[in-house]
Amino acid sequence: MNHDMIIRITRYYRILNRLRSLGLEKVFAHNLADAAGVSAAIVRKDFSLLEIYGQKRGGYDILFLIAALGKILGKTDEPQNIIIVGCGRIGRALMHYNGFEPDGIRIIAGFDTDPLVYSENVHPVPIYPMSRLEEVVSSHQVDVAILTVPESATSDSFQRLMNAGIKGVLNFSPITLKPVADAEGLKPVIHNVNIALELEQIFYELQFPKT
Amino acid sequence: MNHDMIIRITRYYRILNRLRSLGLEKVFAHNLADAAGVSAAIVRKDFSLLEIYGQKRGGYDILFLIAALGKILGKTDEPQNIIIVGCGRIGRALMHYNGFEPDGIRIIAGFDTDPLVYSENVHPVPIYPMSRLEEVVSSHQVDVAILTVPESATSDSFQRLMNAGIKGVLNFSPITLKPVADAEGLKPVIHNVNIALELEQIFYELQFPKT
């Protein structure tokens, strides 16, 4: 399964949950396609490759699809624990965001180097000094961290996360982090969110519209 | 030029600016490739397609490349004005971010429906009530808006932006906005940033590593 396909699958999964909550039971390939912004052919192809089958003329059963896709996406009943490293403006906005819970993602702690930040007690989750990183990561079985430290601290913090046993990072700094294989040849999974880059792409596309 | 290529070009552009500020004058395809996380062949292919040429065995002239790519990316001396609609936690974090200026992007105003938010006077840029949207957009020639309103307000706010003449939107809500052609057949450029989706993809990739 390729990267684009994973994105589509996660999209389908969300859309299906929405459709279910609206009380629907069946969905056609072209409905899903419209909602996900892809072609109906590719929806059918995706499901075909995943060996998920519908009923001829009847479409696909939503509950069945949700179960099948959930399994593929590794959805469990237990939420996934994550941490936030760098509790500045962006980090704290993420901490207060309540849109992760429905997706089974739970922020269990923040980390910061600034005592003014980590000694405050008014956060939705505790903020610890960086010295407690390893302890919290291992005791709560945290695999994934959101990295929202200043640009200058990005590489060091990333290294620190790797050493603490973190396996996946969502990086908000404009420094593009790249996965480097560890001693056992395992590469961390890194996604870089670069907001300025997104804006630049929009400007580009406005200036040179396709067709 | 396709979408992936635009992303690469914006990457090259940033990297080149960094290299220049380090005092370098020449760069080889494989240096850029390493920094951008792509293969050297694709760097050469990209430049070849863009009709940007280097010196055999001498690599590419950094200043020349920056000029050429800047032109392609529509870089001007004037910064691009943008606005932020929905000045909550995320919106305000973006307002305070000073990493846009170096990229020629300037946030000129925020908009919100909540009088408690727009009457405060402590922001880096003014926050106006939504009623002043059209006026500010047209008087400052704003083409692009960042949309950071709650999920429930997303579609309405988006429509409002379209009516006000906004042509590009960076949307942070989990509702995926889709471009719909206007009366003249022009489609807005929309980029959706979905943080929960990014996290889900990381979990997926951790569970099913490639190769």
Next chain:
DNA sequence: TCGTTTATGTGAATCATTATACAATAAAAA
């Protein structure tokens, strides 16, 4: 009951992207 309609499932065709391979060329070394 028997055509008609509607949607799935998938092999083949098309299209797009990336990698390979190497000739061309300029710099450096001998």
Next chain:
DNA sequence: TTTTTATTGTATAATGATTCACATAAACGA
């Protein structure tokens, strides 16, 4: 000066993704 080396530029091959097209099956309607 000649040879070696390093790097570009691109033609071609390989790979991968998407769309097309249609056989297939189920539901519907007459």
